[in-house]
Amino acid sequence: MNFPTPEAAESAFYAAFEARSLDAMMAVWSDDNVIACIHPLSAPLNGVAAVAAGWRSMFEAAGQFRIQVELAHEIREAGLVIRIVREYLIVGQETEPRPPILATNVYRRDADGWHMALHHASPLQVGGTPPARMPPVVLH
């Protein structure tokens, strides 16, 4: 698929995600193997084969859901656009979205249009768990 803008690629990404269509999903990604995909709380998947395998197992495990996306921040350069979005999933017949997932989406301009190069998704909160990087204790 040829996407004329990063926004067109992003719309196709979330449409493929909702439809749980592996073909539509992989059509959004750049095909040159520098791609990387990080699902929430998961190790990075590098390259086309690993990224596709990750989506395949996710789609096989998932039931029906909808996704609402909200842009939080954007960085635009000539051939690369970075969009930080909040993803709100509404699962099955639920009426309220789950707590948001934060995603950094990177789109690159290839010879034939814009494609996704990186998707880094992470939870904004996990139960009552506080941020893990900095234990708030003085240790010295």
Next chain:
Amino acid sequence: MNFPTPEAAESAFYAAFEARSLDAMMAVWSDDNVIACIHPLSAPLNGVAAVAAGWRSMFEAAGQFRIQVELAHEIREAGLVIRIVREYLIVGQETEPRPPILATNVYRRDADGWHMALHHASPLQVGGTPPARMPPVVLH
């Protein structure tokens, strides 16, 4: 500060992080307000003032620690370089690192050298919590 390469900016970033020096940290970041910083399980901070405030409160709360960084993946374009790294924190007198944090670091070439434009950090695991985005149930 003028950093001749993204790698030089990244070294300075983690040195400032270990030293808990706000001045050294903010010298690594681009100063043009398109910057964004996502600490683990936290909402995005956009712009210089918010990013600085986030590091200040983290540094005030933290004790002594060291960070080891391992490159997982890289995407290089003319004016923008994206490095996905694993961060291993060794806290205080502990001898083993904590479970790794995954970070997407974006560096941009400004008029005066390379600076950080985005830091998105997220845990690779939180206790025994499974990935939150896709509940493995068939709902329809």
